[in-house]
Amino acid sequence: MTVLASGSKGNATVIAAGSTRILVDAGMSCRELMKRMAQVGEDPEDLDAILITHEHLDHVAGLSVLARRLKIPVFFTEGTHRAWVRMLTPRTTMTYAKWLDTVQREKEARADHAPAHTALMTEIDPDAADDPMEAEAAEPCAVAEAESPKVKADPAFLPAVEYFRAGHGFSIGEIDVNPFTIPHDAADPCGFVFHARSESIRMAIATDLGYVPPNVKMALRGVDVLLLESNHDLEMLKDGPYPWSVKQRVLSRVGHLSNAACAEFLLRDYDGGAHTIVLGHLSEQNNLPELAKLAAEQAIGGRMTLLGNRVVLAVQDSPLEPICL
Numbered sequence: 413m414t415v416l417a418s419g420s421k422g423n424a425t426v427i428a429a430g431s432t433r434i435l436v437d438a439g440m441s442c443r444e445l446m447k448r449m450a451q452v453g454e455d456p457e458d459l460d461a462i463l464i465t466h467e468h469l470d471h472v473a474g475l476s477v478l479a480r481r482l483k484i485p486v487f488f489t490e491g492t493h494r495a496w497v498r499m500l501t502p503r504t505t506m507t508y509a510k511w512l513d514t515v516q517r518e519k520e521a522r523a524d525h526a527p528a529h530t531a532l533m534t535e536i537d538p539d540a541a542d543d544p545m546e547a548e549a550a551e552p553c554a555v556a557e558a559e560s561p562k563v564k565a566d567p568a569f570l571p572a573v574e575y576f577r578a579g580h581g582f583s584i585g586e587i588d589v590n591p592f593t594i595p596h597d598a599a600d601p602c603g604f605v606f607h608a609r610s611e612s613i614r615m616a617i618a619t620d621l622g623y624v625p626p627n628v629k630m631a632l633r634g635v636d637v638l639l640l641e642s643n644h645d646l647e648m649l650k651d652g653p654y655p656w657s658v659k660q661r662v663l664s665r666v667g668h669l670s671n672a673a674c675a676e677f678l679l680r681d682y683d684g685g686a687h688t689i690v691l692g693h694l695s696e697q698n699n700l701p702e703l704a705k706l707a708a709e710q711a712i713g714g715r716m717t718l719l720g721n722r723v724v725l726a727v728q729d730s731p732l733e734p735i736c737l
């Protein structure tokens with residue numbers, strides 16, 4: 413497992429076993445994701461698939477550009493895919509005067525044999541200049557796609573989409589994937605357990621969850637590497653700068669996991685069998701790495717050994733060293 417980035421400004425993790433490589437989430441620009449993969453010695457061209465946990469921007473910001481560039485399939489739940497497509501579809505509301513004007517231009521464009529619908533799409537997207545997709549067109553990641561009519565017509569175009577459902581396992585190459593439902597305010601959010609068949613190694617990702625329900629406790633049994641959310645310190649969040657409504661959202665049952673809730677899981681429900689526990693999705697405003705680490709280490713207590721229960725912190729600004737078993 414290699415965590416490329418973790419936090420509210422972007423999430424991405426590479427899961428690799430044998431010759432199979434999966435990117436879980438693509439929450440940074442295509443260029444940044446490729447840069448970070450290069451930093452840890454991973455070749456983006458070796459990726460077999462991208463798996464998406466949920467449609468929040470910090471998990472999908474670079475998704476379309478990266479998937480189109482690498483021409484690899486993207487795995488979603490149907491609910492997450494639909495929500496993501498809705499998010500990318502340009503607004504189609506306009507004033508009557510503007511509509512008349514657009515129709516007139518379309519007529520003229522047709523007369524000139526120009527692709528009319530392309531003109532229309534550009535016309536009705538007032539936010540195009542601020543759109544990260546458009547901004548990214550200037551980057552090397554998207555040289556070819558700026559001219560692609562497919563992308564102009566459908567910003568959610570992907571080379572291939574595969575659907576999975578929580579509770580139903582599937583395989584990508586040498587890795588078995590078991591998605592499980594997590595409580596979070598997105599359309600159909602999931603965590604994953606990955607089983608590298610040949611090495612009998614299990615890795616899990618569980619971030620962006622308001623609490624740890626029984627199905628997640630079950631899923632996280634017997635894992636060797638666990639990326640678990642330790643989002644905020646409760647006191648820091650309560651006293652911190654967020655507006656009250658945002659504090660309520662983070663604290664809710666479909667928000668984010670606090671240091672205390674993470675520690676509670678490690679103390680009461682965790683089986684103590686992991687080689688490494690990675691604490692992730694730490695809030696930059698409402699947490700301190702030392703607080704998250706201390707809470708987790710205290711919860712694990714006497715179970716920390718040379719060979720097991722190592723606690724490391726994933727960060728936002730740089731990739732973690734690959735965790736290899």
Ligand SMILES: [Zn+2]
Nearest residue numbers: 420468470620
């Ligand atoms: Zn997130």
Ligand SMILES: [Zn+2]
Nearest residue numbers: 466468596620
């Ligand atoms: Zn989220």
